[in-house]
Amino acid sequence: MAEKQTEISQLGEFGLIDRLTEGLEKVNDSTDTAVGDDCAILRYPEDRDILVTTDLLLENVHFDLTYVPLKHLGYKAAVVNFSDVCAMNGTPRQITVSLGISKRFTVEHIEELYAGIRIACQYYNVDIVGGDTCASNQGLVISITCIGDAPKGTAVKRSGAHDTDLICVSGDLGAAYMGLQLLEREKVASAGQTDFQPDFAGKEYLVERQLKPEARLDIVKALHEKGIRPTSMIDVSDGLSSELLHLCKESHCGCRVYEDRIPIDYQTAVMAEELNMNLVTAALNGGEDYELLFTVPLTDHDRVKEIEGIKVIGYITKPELGSALITRDGGEITLKAQGWNPLAE
Amino acid sequence: MAEKQTEISQLGEFGLIDRLTEGLEKVNDSTDTAVGDDCAILRYPEDRDILVTTDLLLENVHFDLTYVPLKHLGYKAAVVNFSDVCAMNGTPRQITVSLGISKRFTVEHIEELYAGIRIACQYYNVDIVGGDTCASNQGLVISITCIGDAPKGTAVKRSGAHDTDLICVSGDLGAAYMGLQLLEREKVASAGQTDFQPDFAGKEYLVERQLKPEARLDIVKALHEKGIRPTSMIDVSDGLSSELLHLCKESHCGCRVYEDRIPIDYQTAVMAEELNMNLVTAALNGGEDYELLFTVPLTDHDRVKEIEGIKVIGYITKPELGSALITRDGGEITLKAQGWNPLAE
Numbered sequence: 001m002a003e004k005q006t007e008i009s010q011l012g013e014f015g016l017i018d019r020l021t022e023g024l025e026k027v028n029d030s031t032d033t034a035v036g037d038d039c040a041i042l043r044y045p046e047d048r049d050i051l052v053t054t055d056l057l058l059e060n061v062h063f064d065l066t067y068v069p070l071k072h073l074g075y076k077a078a079v080v081n082f083s084d085v086c087a088m089n090g091t092p093r094q095i096t097v098s099l100g101i102s103k104r105f106t107v108e109h110i111e112e113l114y115a116g117i118r119i120a121c122q123y124y125n126v127d128i129v130g131g132d133t134c135a136s137n138q139g140l141v142i143s144i145t146c147i148g149d150a151p152k153g154t155a156v157k158r159s160g161a162h163d164t165d166l167i168c169v170s171g172d173l174g175a176a177y178m179g180l181q182l183l184e185r186e187k188v189a190s191a192g193q194t195d196f197q198p199d200f201a202g203k204e205y206l207v208e209r210q211l212k213p214e215a216r217l218d219i220v221k222a223l224h225e226k227g228i229r230p231t232s233m234i235d236v237s238d239g240l241s242s243e244l245l246h247l248c249k250e251s252h253c254g255c256r257v258y259e260d261r262i263p264i265d266y267q268t269a270v271m272a273e274e275l276n277m278n279l280v281t282a283a284l285n286g287g288e289d290y291e292l293l294f295t296v297p298l299t300d301h302d303r304v305k306e307i308e309g310i311k312v313i314g315y316i317t318k319p320e321l322g323s324a325l326i327t328r329d330g331g332e333i334t335l336k337a338q339g340w341n342p343l344a345e
Numbered sequence: 346m347a348e349k350q351t352e353i354s355q356l357g358e359f360g361l362i363d364r365l366t367e368g369l370e371k372v373n374d375s376t377d378t379a380v381g382d383d384c385a386i387l388r389y390p391e392d393r394d395i396l397v398t399t400d401l402l403l404e405n406v407h408f409d410l411t412y413v414p415l416k417h418l419g420y421k422a423a424v425v426n427f428s429d430v431c432a433m434n435g436t437p438r439q440i441t442v443s444l445g446i447s448k449r450f451t452v453e454h455i456e457e458l459y460a461g462i463r464i465a466c467q468y469y470n471v472d473i474v475g476g477d478t479c480a481s482n483q484g485l486v487i488s489i490t491c492i493g494d495a496p497k498g499t500a501v502k503r504s505g506a507h508d509t510d511l512i513c514v515s516g517d518l519g520a521a522y523m524g525l526q527l528l529e530r531e532k533v534a535s536a537g538q539t540d541f542q543p544d545f546a547g548k549e550y551l552v553e554r555q556l557k558p559e560a561r562l563d564i565v566k567a568l569h570e571k572g573i574r575p576t577s578m579i580d581v582s583d584g585l586s587s588e589l590l591h592l593c594k595e596s597h598c599g600c601r602v603y604e605d606r607i608p609i610d611y612q613t614a615v616m617a618e619e620l621n622m623n624l625v626t627a628a629l630n631g632g633e634d635y636e637l638l639f640t641v642p643l644t645d646h647d648r649v650k651e652i653e654g655i656k657v658i659g660y661i662t663k664p665e666l667g668s669a670l671i672t673r674d675g676g677e678i679t680l681k682a683q684g685w686n687p688l689a690e
Contacts, residue, residue: 032394033500033502036503036595037433037502037503037504037595038398038429038430038432038433038503038578038579038580039396039397039398039429039430039432039433039435039493039500040396040397040398041394041395041396041433041500042394042395042396042397043394043395043497044389044391044395045391046389046390046391049377049386049387049388050386050387050388050389050395051384051385051386051387052384052385052387052439052441052474052475052490052492053383053384053385053441053475054441054443054475054476054477054488054490055443055477056443056444056445056477056479056486056488058445058479058480058481058482058483058486059483060482061445061479061480061481061482062479084383084384085383085384087383087384088382088383088384088386090384094397096397096398096399096490098399098400098401098488099401100401100403100406100486129397130397130398130399131399132399132400132401134401134403134406134407135403135406136403136406136483137403137405137406138403138404138481138483138484139483141401141403141445141486141488143399143401143443143486143488145397145399145441145490147397147492148384152388155378155384155386157378157382157386158381158382158383159382233383234383235383250381250382
């Protein structure tokens with residue numbers, strides 16, 4: 001960057017926080033007092049369930065700054081938390097943002113990161129109400145906690161699916177994973193070159209899905225408008241297979257999903273072909289799509305079909321039938337959680 | 346350690362979480378659903394203000410595992426968050442715990458850390474309701490968010506102090522800082538020795554204040570019982586001087602505190618002497634005491650004096666008088682925030 005770079009030590013912790021949070025305006029009634037005190041103060045009416053989720057993102061574990069722009073990283077760090085609130089059938093309202101910042105970052109770098117967080121908050125109508133900022137002698141550390149709400153008794157857990165319920169998923173799957181493969185490939189190709197131009201032509205969707213995922217708050221709203229309350233729900237962060245197994249485990253049931261029903265974008269298919277990867281494996285096990293996976297009673301079939309961007313991919317069974325994928329040729333493959341398990345790496 | 350050590354990869358992320366959170370029982374009515382879903386679900390009655398605070402702790406920035414036992418670290422990581430809720434005149438109710446774990450830690454190590462967190466939660470009646478666990482290729486990362494409550498309208502901010510209000514502080518100051526000096530000294534002395542026995546005789550209090558601080562929930566309760574609502578409050582995490590300046594800045598006022606009124610433990614004084622450090626500097630600038638610093642109207646003087654462990658150390662002035670320490674010989678020294686500023690190091 002050619003622009004002016006300011007050392008963080010010039011501002012100090014409080015100066016940096018002042019600069020990052022300057023001009024923040026609260027948009028939710030439930031936000032009483034935001035940044036600037038020992039705690040934020042929230043006021044929720046009694047008819048709301050309050051939802052709390054948190055995510056920890058570490059440099060070189062969850063993100064690679066050689067190809068992830070800081071602004072995108074900030075956006076994504078906020079959105080993955082919003083997605084968890086959506087996965088409970090809720091609406092995100094507030095976040096706290098904690099940052100561990102190593103010396104190689106300037107004030108301008110952190111402003112970029114924070115700008116991404118602020119853009120996400122503006123887009124989803126979420127208030128930044130607090131956080132913590134400190135030095136890191138390692139890489140960048142981002143810890144975000146999100147608080148949201150749902151009308152009392154309408155939050156949807158993973159545990160409510162029943163035999164014969166339909167399994168639905170929003171959007172399409174596998175694209176974020178293919179975007180990651182693409183970015184990794186370009187990173188390898190660019191190593192040591194200073195004027196390297198990555199080639200993303202015709203694959204913009206994959207890159208966007210990886211770098212700028214969205215939380216499906218629109219689906220939560222659409223379900224609400226149609227009067228549909230899912231029996232169980234989860235967001236697809238670790239891959240469809242892993243999430244299906246979570247739902248089935250918590251709901252004490254099994255499932256059948258159809259290979260040919262899994263929604264996959266054209267670009268995802270082309271990229272899988274190019275990399276000689278199995279497309280279904282990518283869709284089943286590729287993470288970070290942040291789509292919503294949920295179950296509804298059979299009787300909701302017609303209403304759920306009316307919502308754009310939702311696809312019925314299978315159904316819930318009795319637990320003794322296990323969890324399986326039905327392939328195009330009618331075979332059954334037992335589902336396994338091959339999603340992310342970074343601790344086992 | 347001679348005991349059995351289990352690689353975290355043997356359990357995986359979900360196995361580890363299951364083991365850490367096994368047998369957790371919720372103690373607060375406001376906790377509806379704790380760990381195990383995309384979000385925790387909380388239900389607070391409408392007559393409560395909800396308080397949210399978060400702290401990020403990084404290895405070798407905030408703690409040094411060469412002398413901090415993991416169980417103590419867990420305890421302290423929880424308590425510093427409880428302290429922030431107490432500093433708002435509130436009661437901590439729930440926490441989320443996010444951990445970034447590097448490969449050198451075994452399951453047993455993390456269980457030790459988590460045991461400390463659980464002991465703190467039991468002692469303070471707080472529910473662990475969620476979190477995130479991931480690999481770190483750096484050091485240990487601990488991010489805790491605490492949610493608490495206070496009867497509506499009774500949360501105390503930093504901004505309510507008025508001219509003539511009395512400035513009060515709980516407990517004593519400077520001991521945690523002296524404990525840190527002691528631990529650092531023993532670390533240097535022990536370098537390279539395998540059978541080194543640190544000498545803490547007669548200084549146990551200092552070590553305890555550093556390794557096992559407490560949140561002054563007892564003071565919050567005592568104030569409530571006496572019908573005293575502080576006009577402003579903060580916890581002493583960065584040193585008395587820094588916290589006084591926060592209160593004065595947010596309340597648009599000045600202050601006078603008396604050197605001879607600052608509560609200092611005997612062991613703190615002995616240690617300062619031993620290290621040839623200025624005792625008042627240690628008390629003013631040493632952090633991590635987690636005592637409560639607050640202001641009350643003059644009319645509360647008699648009632649506040651009845652509470653054990655609270656000392657009146659000065660008074661609030663008009664802003665144009667600035668913030669100063671009145672020394673034993675009657676001189677005035679302008680207060681400066683020389684507390685922790687890790688980002689400026």
